[in-house]
Amino acid sequence: MPEELENEIEAINSIYGADTLRKADASDVYVLSLSQHDISLRLSFPQDYPESIPQILGTESTGDHTRKGFGKHTLDLARDILDSVFTPGSVCLFDLLQDLDLSLAEESNDHLPPQPNAIDEDTSPVANTTAPALHPDLEEEPHWILSAPVIEKKSTFIARACAVVSPAQARACVAHLLDTDKRASKATHNVTAYRIRSAAENTTSEVVFQDCDDDGETAAGGRLLHLLQVMDVWGLLVVVSRWYGGVKLGPDRFSIINNVAREAIVEGGWTRSRIMKD
Structure with missing residues (x-):
């Protein structure tokens, strides 16, 4: 295993949680879990990574309650993001995870049903799942x-x-x-x-x-x-x-x-x- 990949696995697992990126049973195949979206992807890394780009082989698993076609959509999206963030000589999985998480979260918000009117607000399950309100001293979300x-x-x-x-x-x-x-x-x-x-x-x-x-x-x-x-x-x-x-x-x-x-x-x-x- 290239030293850069070993360090990257350790960093990703310390930030996102243990076994976010783990070795699969097959040789040189790894499983990348997107816990927030209940899906995992299979990846392989060339021997000269990060000089050469990894491959996203397919989905490892999808949750029982994910919508139809979500696995293929996530797979296609991950491949597009990987192509855009990869630079020869630089590790790329953190950027892939960040951009993929953000894209899927934005799509999820787009698919939320309309907000209930005020009379139903306290009892609606939708009202309890919205993102936290912005702080009074913020006009928009910080751009980090x-x-x-x-x-x-x-x-x-x-x-x-x-x-x-x-x-x-x-x-x-x-x-x-x-x-x-x-x-x-x-x-x-x-x-x-x-x-x-x-x-x-x-x-x-x-x-x-x-x-x-x-x-x-x-x-x-x-x-x-x-x-x-x-x-x-x-x-x-x-x-x-x-x-x-x-x-x-x-x-x-x-x-x-x-x-x-x-x-x-x-x-x-x-x-x-x-x-x-x-």
């Missing part, structure tokens, strides 16, 4: 830019970054993430930092807001905020999730947290935006 997952001694790290214009919005984005993303809510730590500046009322001066939260990962929030300061980025919230694997990393964890955060910041183009403004 994600880093690739990094695994080190069984701990997995992922960074998310999104644009914010106020401390209240930053706090609401974190709350929304933990309310709507089960994987993030189950992380051992969600380290956060933000930097915001805005014009003060009736003056030409600026008001600066910056804050951080270790979430139990001692000193990590301050170091993450320091990274934002060194990179001189503004209007930005960064959340680094860590799923602890049982082996202490010591100071190495700070380097990993900053590295995945930097990747999300650069991927989102915030550094390029700052340079253009300068």
